Amino acid sequence: MKYSVVIPVYKNEASIPRLIDALVSMNRDLNGHMEAVLVVDGSPDRSFELLREAIATVDFPVQLLAHSRNFGSFPAIRTGLAAARGEFYGVMAADLQEPPELLVQFFTALSADECDVVIGTRIARNDPLMSRIASSMFWQLYRKLVVHEMPEGGVDVFGCNRVFRDQLLKLEESRSSLIALIFWLGFRRKLCGYERQLRQEGVSAWTFRKKVDYMLDSVFAFTDYPIRLLIRLGAFGSLVSILLGILILIARISGAITVPGYAATMLVVLVLGGLNLLGLGLVGTYAWRAYENSKQRPLAVVSMWLKNTGDADV
Structure with missing residues (x-):
């Protein structure tokens, strides 16, 4: 197996038939060198049962894992990446709003050694108006406060090679952001634009509350911007209070204030x-500096290591 496709599954029973058809087609495009890693993240519907029945009918390797409860899509992706056995890895959503052909582009770029991680960026989306507005506001704040290199359309899917996967899995942080960690790691990066498809089955589990929690996790885990804002406000407030204090003192001495x-x-x-x-x-x-040390992220990450032993005849 050369390619591993990791798919978190939560409340996706209606889209499973299309998902299986898409995986069959993808395996054909990848010359039969693909495996699928499906992680059911405590889904309350029949997703696991339907997948268990469906994988018995396909002609490519499939791993089906189930979380004991709903931990979230990012922990499910980490579980899938850890279990995957391929050389290159791609992550896609089970609702197929990201076109499966995008992963074929990921694997083509990774196989050609064009990059270590390839990221899908939305250049257009066929979602309802309010959803587009909320998403645009969310990613603008994300770019402003957390990851300045974040594409304007945001990131939902990505692919990587084994070196990048191994480094990503070493960062074992709770209440963090997998997407922000991808950008934090660095490495050679490539962006692939795509048009987000209209959801055909069910309702998205990515609720407003989850988006807010995700934003807070991203802010508190990756930036000290709120603390720096407090310092700036405090310094500015102290300066203004001194100036106003001088004015009040002058007014009191001159008799303008009699109370x-x-x-x-x-x-x-x-x-x-x-x-x-x-x-x-x-x-x-x-407190932030102590928190930074508690996360135990590496001080540096080596992406490539070449050695010359000096034993070759010249």
Whole structure:
């Protein structure tokens, strides 16, 4: 087996017949060198039973795994990557909104050694208007706060070689973002544009609440932007409070403020308010650095290692 296709499955029983047909066609395009790794992520429907029946009828290797409960699509992808036995790996969704032909492009680029990881980027999508607006806002914030190299259309599918897969699986972090880790690792990267297809069966399990949780996980695991924002606000607030404090003090001395205790109260509130924000930012900086060390990410990742033993005759 040369190619491994990893597919997380959750509430996809209606699309399973089309999924199996797509995998059969993909295996034919890849000259029969493909295996499929299906990970049922605690799906409450009949996805596992239907897949168990379907894989008995195909003529290519299939691994069917089931999580004990719903852990999320990214843990399911990690499970599939760990179980896969091929040389190159591609991840696709079970709802087939990403065209299966895209993975053939991934494997072609990886086999030609054009890159270590290839990423599918949406250049268009046939989703409802509100879904497109929400997705656009989500990925714009993602690019702004988390991964500046993130394509405008976002990322849902990717492929990689074995070196990249092994490094990715070493990063065992909970409440993190697999997509952000892909960009954090670096390596040689290639982007492949595609048009996202309209969902034909069922309703997406990628709810608004899950998108918000995903954004928070991505922000808190990959950037200290909120802490730096606190420091900036604290420093700016302290400066403004000092200037306003001087004005209030001058007004009190000149007799413009006659209310007893007003000047002292305002001075205390303004100065301490700015210092509180600044102090929270400074304490948060130390907490962030301790958190960074607790994740135990490597300080550097080697993508290629060439050696010359010096024994060759010249």
